[in-house]
Amino acid sequence: MGLILETLPGAKRAIFARYHLGGCQSCAFSNDESLAELCARSEIPADEVLAHLLASHIHDSAMWMEPAEAREKMSDLRLVDLRTREEHDAVVIPGSEFFTQELQQQLFAAESNARILLYDHSGKNVLDQVAWFRGHGLHETYGLLGGIDAWSREIDPSIPRYRIEMD
Numbered sequence: 001m002g003l004i005l006e007t008l009p010g011a012k013r014a015i016f017a018r019y020h021l022g023g024c025q026s027c028a029f030s031n032d033e034s035l036a037e038l039c040a041r042s043e044i045p046a047d048e049v050l051a052h053l054l055a056s057h058i059h060d061s062a063m064w065m066e067p068a069e070a071r072e073k074m075s076d077l078r079l080v081d082l083r084t085r086e087e088h089d090a091v092v093i094p095g096s097e098f099f100t101q102e103l104q105q106q107l108f109a110a111e112s113n114a115r116i117l118l119y120d121h122s123g124k125n126v127l128d129q130v131a132w133f134r135g136h137g138l139h140e141t142y143g144l145l146g147g148i149d150a151w152s153r154e155i156d157p158s159i160p161r162y163r164i165e166m167d
Contacts, residue, residue: 001038002031004053010127015057021045029144034059060132061126065142070117077117080107082129087121093151112137119144119151121164 004011016023021042033118039046070077074109079096080103088098096119097103107116116138120126125144133141144151152159 001029001035003032005031005125005147006037006136008053008057008060009124010056010060010131011053013128013131014053014060019049020054023097046112060122060127061079063127063134063143064145065117066145067150070142071146071155072152073115077115080116080118080124081148082118082120087162091148091152093119093148093156093159107138108136113140114138114139117144118142120147121162122148122149 001011008014012022015021019042021027021038022029027042029134035049036046038059048125049151065073074095079093080099081092082099085098099118105113116133116135118126118141119127120143123144123146128148130141130143146154148159150162152161
């Protein structure tokens with residue numbers, strides 16, 4: 001599952017939405033488990049789940065915005081940083097706003113046609129937030145493909161790159 005989750009960033013959300021797997025301890029799966037193993041113990045046809053994952057990935061692809069496209073549309077976008085306060089204070093895409101509950105309320109109260117670009121560190125976790133924004137009526141919300149790391153590599157090398165180390 002680890003490779004699937006890495007390759008298809010929205011896979012966990014897609015599996016949970018359709019099959020209610022992965023949302024709690026009783027239905028969780030590990031990165032070491034294969035899709036075939038998950039499907040066998042859940043009594044779900046693996047080819048059906050794989051087809052659903054691929055279709056969901058195509059749907060998710062419409063929620064991404066490439067860094068180059070974001071640069072071109074920057075004047076029409078509201079840039080929102082989903083990372084931690086420490087990350088935002090250390091490294092930021094100029095003009096972006098740090099996501100707080102107060103900002104969330106402002107965005108949800110604004111016009112539903114506002115164009116919003118959300119970003120995290122690597123783009124791996126942003127799609128869930130994009131889907132959440134869209135589910136609340138902000139249909140012109142996108143996620144920055146590759147996150148601030150891709151922005152630094154492809155658009156603005158003056159933005160320092162970093163890596164996150166977890167215990």
